[in-house]
Structures are given as C-alpha cells and as structure tokens.
Amino acid sequence: MKTKITELLNIEYPIFQGGMAWVADASLAGAVSKAGGLGIIGGGNAPKEVVVSNIRKIKEMTDKPFGVNIMLLSPFVDDVVDAVIEEGVKVVTTGAGDPGKYLDRFKAAGIKVIPVVASVAQAKRMEKTGVDAVVFEGMEAGGHIGKLTTMAGLPQIVDAVNIPVVGAGGIADGRGVAAAFMLGASAVQVGTRFVVAKESNVHENYKKMIIKARDIDTIVTNEHFGHPVRALKNELARTYIKMEKALLKEENPDMTEFDDLGRGALMNAVVKGDVKKGSVMSGQVAGLVTKIDQPVSEILEELMEEAKACVKDMSKVFE
Numbered sequence: 001m002k003t004k005i006t007e008l009l010n011i012e013y014p015i016f017q018g019g020m021a022w023v024a025d026a027s028l029a030g031a032v033s034k035a036g037g038l039g040i041i042g043g044g045n046a047p048k049e050v051v052v053s054n055i056r057k058i059k060e061m062t063d064k065p066f067g068v069n070i071m072l073l074s075p076f077v078d079d080v081v082d083a084v085i086e087e088g089v090k091v092v093t094t095g096a097g098d099p100g101k102y103l104d105r106f107k108a109a110g111i112k113v114i115p116v117v118a119s120v121a122q123a124k125r126m127e128k129t130g131v132d133a134v135v136f137e138g139m140e141a142g143g144h145i146g147k148l149t150t151m152a153g154l155p156q157i158v159d160a161v162n163i164p165v166v167g168a169g170g171i172a173d174g175r176g177v178a179a180a181f182m183l184g185a186s187a188v189q190v191g192t193r194f195v196v197a198k199e200s201n202v203h204e205n206y207k208k209m210i211i212k213a214r215d216i217d218t219i220v221t222n223e224h225f226g227h228p229v230r231a232l233k234n235e236l237a238r239t240y241i242k243m244e245k246a247l248l249k250e251e252n253p254d255m256t257e258f259d260d261l262g263r264g265a266l267m268n269a270v271v272k273g274d275v276k277k278g279s280v281m282s283g284q285v286a287g288l289v290t291k292i293d294q295p296v297s298e299i300l301e302e303l304m305e306e307a308k309a310c311v312k313d314m315s316k317v318f319e
Helices: 004-009 026-034 048-061 077-086 099-108 120-129 150-160 174-182 204-212 235-248 256-261 265-270 284-288 296-317
Strands: 015-017 039-042 066-071 091-095 112-117 134-137 165-168 187-190 218-221 229-232
Touching: 015 026, 015 039, 015 296, 026 039, 026 048, 026 066, 026 296, 039 048, 048 066, 048 077, 066 077, 077 099, 091 099, 099 112, 099 120, 112 120, 120 134, 120 150, 134 150, 150 165, 150 174, 174 187, 174 296, 204 265, 218 235, 229 235, 235 256
Parallel strands: 015 187, 039 066, 066 091, 091 112, 112 134, 134 165, 165 187
Antiparallel strands: 218 229
C-alpha cells in the first residue's frame, strides 16, 4: 500500500508502532520495522546510553527504517537528540513539547521529524516550523492524552494542514485502520495491540491484564493536575482518583504526595509486573485485543488484510 507516509519514510506498511516508554525497546521496534512497518524506540526518560543501545540493537536486526520517540520534557533530551543524530536515525517522533529548538539540527542530519499533536492549533504551528508530518493522537489512546477524540479530531487536522497526518488512538484492528484512512490519515499509529505482541518484553501480568480488559476498563487520572493519563483500572488508579477529589476541595493543596504517587509506576508495571500499584497504561481498545504473544509480522498483515476487506465491503454498499 502506497501513501504519502510510506513514500516519505520508505516503509511497506503505513503503520507506526507507538513509541511507548519502557515498552517500545529494540526487540519490539526492531520486529515492527523488520516486518515492514515503522518501529519506534520509546525514549521516555531514558538516558543517552540506553537509547543508543536500543538503536544499535535494531541496526543488527534490520536495515529497514525505524524511529526514536523523544520526550521533550526528559532531563536527558539534549543527549538523546545528540544520540539520534550521531547514530544516523532517519525518523524522529516527538512528544510533550515543541521540537523547534532542534529542528535545524534534525534537518541537517536528514532526519524526518514527526511531532505528536493533540489539536488543530498544535498541528498548524508544527507545520509552520517545517516538520515533515504530524501524529494526531485521540484521547482513546493509552498513556498521556489530550481532549479530542480520534473521530472528531483527525478529519479536522487533516483539513487544517498540508503535510501528512498519522491517525492514532483507538486503533487495534483493520476496521480502525480503514476508518482512519477514510478520515484522511496517511498512516496509523498502533500502541495497545503491540504491547501484547510476542516480541514485546512487557511483563506477562501486564499483557494478561490487557487481554482480560473489557470496553469500560480504562480510566483517566490526573485530569485536574498535571497531564491526563489513560490506564486500566487498578489500585493505583483508584488511589489517584480519590486523592485528586480530595485535593480539589483544598484551597492551597500540597501536591507532594500526589506527585510522588506516579513516580516509577509505569516501570513497576511493565518490568516488574506489579499490575496493582503500577501504571498499566492502555487504550480504550483493550477490549478488542484478544491475542496474546502474536508475532508482530502477523499483526501487521492482519491489520492490513482486515482494512482492505472493510474497504472492499463498503465499496459494495455504495455501488
């Protein structure tokens, strides 16, 4: 399948694997790129040496394009920017900020820059800075989210900019892929489905919790303080909600305990398997994810075949 994104990045499938912190390591991202999609290393708050290690491991796995997601609020952001340039990475996605500060260096190094945006205003601002494309992530997604849904936000952003748009949030099967293309996307980004893939090193407890999840099993915390996060309901999430309600009643709340609550919570769930007090980030599509440890190559093929079948079936409706 050829789209503006596949041609821009020289990839076979117009499917990105989300650059999820602690989840998207060389094993997962390398498998996605090797199979024809765009695997993305999740930089998160990782220091330079960790990112470099993952980059070099992917290069040993495949010579196909891959990316690195740079969280611009990371204390190591400058070092990670140095790393992707030094290691010859060709695609960078960014989150939690404006990559404008680094854009000239990225461009000089031949790197395609694709920020994650949450609104039309952000998308238009990014286009003016000269980025190559944007990822619009609807609030159905897991992890840090904005306020717009994919269905409402994606077509508005497609209409507002002239650069390619990648649709994300709420996509876990071919129907979601087809829907995103119908809304004008040039590619899609998938997160939750890849968390439970065979090549994902996420703890088995985390994977099983996603597989068991129902449609209403995610919840959004931090809606009033900090950055809203979508995750599966558990002890940590309930504590967050309870504490947040109490803090809202205080005139000058002490945020120390609230801020400390999430420290290391994602790592505890992903690496240690603590799905009670850890943060089990997941999109609302968890209820659609039913296959655990499915190879990445099968996931990509399945997504595309289902999407093609959807489009074919719908074309008959309008004959």
